[in-house]
Amino acid sequence: MLFEPIRFRNTELPNRIVMSPMCMYSCKEGVVNDFHFTHYTSRAYGGTGLIIVEGTSVSREGMISPEDVGLWNDEQAEALSKIVKHIHDNTETKVGIQLAHAGRKAGTRNGEQLALEDGGWETLAPSPIPYKPEERVPHELTKEEITEIAQQFAAAARRAVNAGFDLVEIHAAHGYLLHEFLSPVSNERTDEYGGSLENRSLFLMEVIAAVRKIIGEERPLFVRISADEYAENGWDLNQSIELCKSLKTAGVDLIDVSSGGNIHGARINVFNGYQVPFAAEIKKQVGISVGAVGLITAPQQAEEILQNGEADLVFLGRELLRNPYFAVQASFEMKEPCFFPRQYERGRPRQ
Ligand SMILES: Cc1cc2nc3c(=O)[nH]c(=O)nc-3n(C[C@H](O)[C@H](O)[C@H](O)COP(=O)(O)O)c2cc1C
Numbered sequence: 001m002l003f004e005p006i007r008f009r010n011t012e013l014p015n016r017i018v019m020s021p022m023c024m025y026s027c028k029e030g031v032v033n034d035f036h037f038t039h040y041t042s043r044a045y046g047g048t049g050l051i052i053v054e055g056t057s058v059s060r061e062g063m064i065s066p067e068d069v070g071l072w073n074d075e076q077a078e079a080l081s082k083i084v085k086h087i088h089d090n091t092e093t094k095v096g097i098q099l100a101h102a103g104r105k106a107g108t109r110n111g112e113q114l115a116l117e118d119g120g121w122e123t124l125a126p127s128p129i130p131y132k133p134e135e136r137v138p139h140e141l142t143k144e145e146i147t148e149i150a151q152q153f154a155a156a157a158r159r160a161v162n163a164g165f166d167l168v169e170i171h172a173a174h175g176y177l178l179h180e181f182l183s184p185v186s187n188e189r190t191d192e193y194g195g196s197l198e199n200r201s202l203f204l205m206e207v208i209a210a211v212r213k214i215i216g217e218e219r220p221l222f223v224r225i226s227a228d229e230y231a232e233n234g235w236d237l238n239q240s241i242e243l244c245k246s247l248k249t250a251g252v253d254l255i256d257v258s259s260g261g262n263i264h265g266a267r268i269n270v271f272n273g274y275q276v277p278f279a280a281e282i283k284k285q286v287g288i289s290v291g292a293v294g295l296i297t298a299p300q301q302a303e304e305i306l307q308n309g310e311a312d313l314v315f316l317g318r319e320l321l322r323n324p325y326f327a328v329q330a331s332f333e334m335k336e337p338c339f340f341p342r343q344y345e346r347g348r349p350r351q
Pocket of ligand 1: 021022024098171294315316317
């Protein structure tokens with residue numbers, strides 16, 4: 001199944017192998033450069049079915065670090081469009097982009113919050129609760145500011161469409177702004193954005209609606225969530241399932257199922273495929289397409305996840321950092337068809 005094409009709306013992926021979004025922290029002013037061009041086009045030449053470009057901030061304050069990719073101006077969009085065009089013109093890979101806002105986890109370097117005098121900035125959050133106790137207290141967003149950020153997601157989505165991206169993924173995981181609203185640990189609001197699960201989900205639902213309006217009915221929309229944040233009375237699988245029912249109704253095409261990131265010091269038991277059961281449960285309970293991610297490193301392991309009906313796509317992160325040719329090599333091993341650059345034909349293994 002790994003090399004069976006799959007369609008989401010008007011976009012057909014040539015196979016089920018996805019490059020998981022991974023921040024490279026290598027931009028100036030949010031503009032991608034030759035490093036990113038080489039990095040992403042290599043994974044496309046390696047046969048990856050779908051590349052999701054790293055967490056890309058919808059605003060300056062939303063950057064995890066000053067070196068993040070941004071998509072709030074035309075220069076940033078233009079630089080990204082060159083990568084997308086090259087991949088479309090030369091390979092079969094489809095390209096998406098993950099739109100993000102880091103919320104209270106913005107303004108860091110190597111995971112440490114930057115002091116204001118070192119280029120840090122005031123962070124934004126649903127409630128004035130820092131991620132780590134020693135960090136600055138984030139600004140509690142007003143309703144007007146929440147609406148403004150939803151519009152920033154929409155504006156970035158418009159630039160993504162114009163830059164030629166095939167799909168958009170909204171980052172609502174890993175303790176960044178949208179996840180902060182979902183979790184009762186980071187959201188103590190008393191207005192319509194806090195309290196019940198429905199209220200905590202409202203901001204994400206508004207972002208989804210605003211982005212869908214821009215990208216239209218033909219382009220797929222994915223959402224990455226943390227299915228569990230490993231905290232007592234925190235965000236968990238049951239709430240994720242309820243949220244995903246609403247996301248399905250709202251026309252989201254796939255849930256990219258990750259976990260963690262909102263609770264500093266949370267203990268996570270990490271092992272091969274450790275997040276796959278979350279994806280499988282969401283797929284089963286909600287009847288929506290899901291992506292599995294987390295320590296998937298071997299073709300047979302990926303194939304099994306698909307064969308077991310646990311996920312529709314497999315997302316690979318670090319394995320694709322080690323091996324940009326993962327997909328095409330897997331296809332040789334499994335004797336399945338996969339894109340291979342015509343220039344490299346003489347390197348094809350003899351069957
Ligand atoms: C260098 C690096 C950067 C990452 N950046 C992002 C990101 O921008 N957005 C995101 O949702 N996850 C990010 N992640 C998480 C990965 O997408 C993936 O979920 C995680 O690495 C687990 O998959 P793996 O075991 O295949 O690496 C990052 C991971 C790494 C290693």
